[in-house]
Amino acid sequence: MRYSVxxxxxxxxxxxxxxxxxxxxxxxxxxxxxxxxxxxLVLDPAxxxxxxxxxxxxxxxARFALxxxxxxxxxxxxxxxxxxxxxxxxxxxxxxxxxDLRERAMRRPDLSDLAPASYIFASPVARPEPAIAEWAxxxxxxxxxxxxxxxxxxxAIHAEFAYDADATETDTPPIEAFNRRHGxxxxxxxxxxxxxxxxxxxxxxxxxxxxTLPPPGKPRLVGADAMHAWxxxxxxxxxGWVGFDPTxxxxxxxxxxxxxxxxxxxxxxxxxxxxxxxxxxxxxxxVDVAPVD
Numbered sequence: 001m002r003y004s005v006x007x008x009x010x011x012x013x014x015x016x017x018x019x020x021x022x023x024x025x026x027x028x029x030x031x032x033x034x035x036x037x038x039x040x041l042v043l044d045p046a047x048x049x050x051x052x053x054x055x056x057x058x059x060x061x062a063r064f065a066l067x068x069x070x071x072x073x074x075x076x077x078x079x080x081x082x083x084x085x086x087x088x089x090x091x092x093x094x095x096x097x098x099x100d101l102r103e104r105a106m107r108r109p110d111l112s113d114l115a116p117a118s119y120i121f122a123s124p125v126a127r128p129e130p131a132i133a134e135w136a137x138x139x140x141x142x143x144x145x146x147x148x149x150x151x152x153x154x155x156a157i158h159a160e161f162a163y164d165a166d167a168t169e170t171d172t173p174p175i176e177a178f179n180r181r182h183g184x185x186x187x188x189x190x191x192x193x194x195x196x197x198x199x200x201x202x203x204x205x206x207x208x209x210x211x212t213l214p215p216p217g218k219p220r221l222v223g224a225d226a227m228h229a230w231x232x233x234x235x236x237x238x239x240g241w242v243g244f245d246p247t248x249x250x251x252x253x254x255x256x257x258x259x260x261x262x263x264x265x266x267x268x269x270x271x272x273x274x275x276x277x278x279x280x281x282x283x284x285x286x287v288d289v290a291p292v293d
Contacts, residue, residue, distance in 0.1 A: 001254040002082045002292040005209060007227075008075045008269060009075040009285040016069035017277030019169045025207070025270050026077035027052075027060040031258040032240070033084040042076040057267045058259030059207075075271065077122050080292065083254045090242055091251070095235040096146035101146050102200030104236060114241065116202035116234035123263030126193045126205070133198035140199050148246045153195055154231075157188050158249035170265070176260045185229040185247040186265055193264065202234035205267040206243060209257040212289045221248050221255060226287050227270060232261055237283040257289065 007026055028036045047064040055061040066073065096104065107117035122128050139152040145292070160181060168181035174194055177187035196203035210221045210228045230245040230252050241261075243252025252258075256257055262268040275281070 001211075002080065003211060003257060004290045004292050005077075005079050005081060005257060005263065005286075006272075006288045007209075007285065008289075009283065011073040011075075011286075012282040013071050013275075014279040016071045017279075018067070020066040020068050020070065020073070020275035020277075022064060022066075022073075022075075022241040022271060022273035022275065023269075024062045024064075024075060025268055027053060027062065028079065028081065028208075028258060029058050029060050029260045033086070034258055035082045037080045039079040040077070041236075042074075042078075044074045045070055046078075046125060047073040052196075054113070055260070055262070055267070057118070057204075057260070057262035059233075059262060061270045069179055073199040083257060083258055086251060086253050090239055093147055093235070093239045095147045095239050097143045097145060098140065098149060098200055099142040101202075101234075101236055103203050105200075105234060107150060109247075116274065119202040119204045119234065119263060120197055122197070123267075125264035125266050126174060126203075127192050128198065129194050129243065130179070131175065132178055132191060134196045135178075136195035136198060146201060146233065147239070147242070149199070149201065150196070150231075150233045150235070152233050153192050154244045154246045155249055157192055157246035161191075161246075161292075163247060166196060169249070183246075188246040189231050190264060192244065197229070197231060204232040204234075204241070205259045205264045205268060206230050206232050206252070206261045207259045207265075207270065208252075208287065209259070209287065209289050211255045211257075211291060212287075214255075226285070227259075228256070229265070 051065045057123045140149050162182045166184040174190035176192050177183035193203040214220045232241045235242045260268045
């Protein structure tokens with residue numbers, strides 16, 4: 001499946017701010033089965049320099065500073081991407097049992113940004129939560145194949161939690177969303193990550209997009225009008241990293257476009273930074289993911 005992706009973010013300030021510095025993470029990182037072409041990042045006003053680099057985890061980052069006073073900044077990210085269907089062995093694969101998986105992850109001599117050991121421990125946002133671990137324990141056991149475990153957690157979150165865009169904020173802790181049983185894709189992904197790690201499954205937070213319009217006769221996916229988040233679980237050497245979307249109760253497939261992955265949202269936030277000035281920052285954005293014939 002081939003898509004044209006457009007993401008426009010506009011920041012507004014009540015009074016001009018000075019010495020603003022930003023990190024933008026909107027260029028897709030390399031990912032199996034996904035080919036990106038024609039990437040463009042347009043900034044208005046244009047900074048003197050944009051420095052691009054790999055982030056701390058599997059994410060691309062662009063850094064820039066605005067040294068002249070400005071009351072508005074527009075960030076436009078565009079690219080074309082082709083996404084291949086999941087290999088049959090991922091769709092059907094069971095993977096190792098959870099006890100075996102945990103040992104494999106810890107034995108691997110790998111410290112890269114995709115090393116499973118980097119995603120098995122707590123992170124700043126996805127901290128250990130006994131209540132989430134106990135809840136997840138009802139669906140998992142040590143002998144269960146990891147694909148079965150991932151599907152069980154994903155389906156349980158989809159069944160028990162309601163999508164509610166007004167229930168949480170970007171900085172709402174996972175335990176609060178868990179207790180409310182309401183939230184958005186970011187909350188559901190963090191809850192699944194905390195649950196998976198509590199039972200020894202390496203779990204990562206994925207930032208990306210969903211196709212905006214469904215194929216004829218198919219329901220529209222929840223979260224398609226904005227950036228989307230889902231969970232990657234490391235399913236052993238045979239299967240590698242597999243995406244699970246608890247918001248829509250489905251594996252990440254040709255409807256999903258991968259941007260980057262980290263331990264939690266903070267590692268792959270699409271935009272962050274600082275500015276010198278008074279007043280609050282307003283933000284509006286538009287996302288469009290259009291299939292290309």
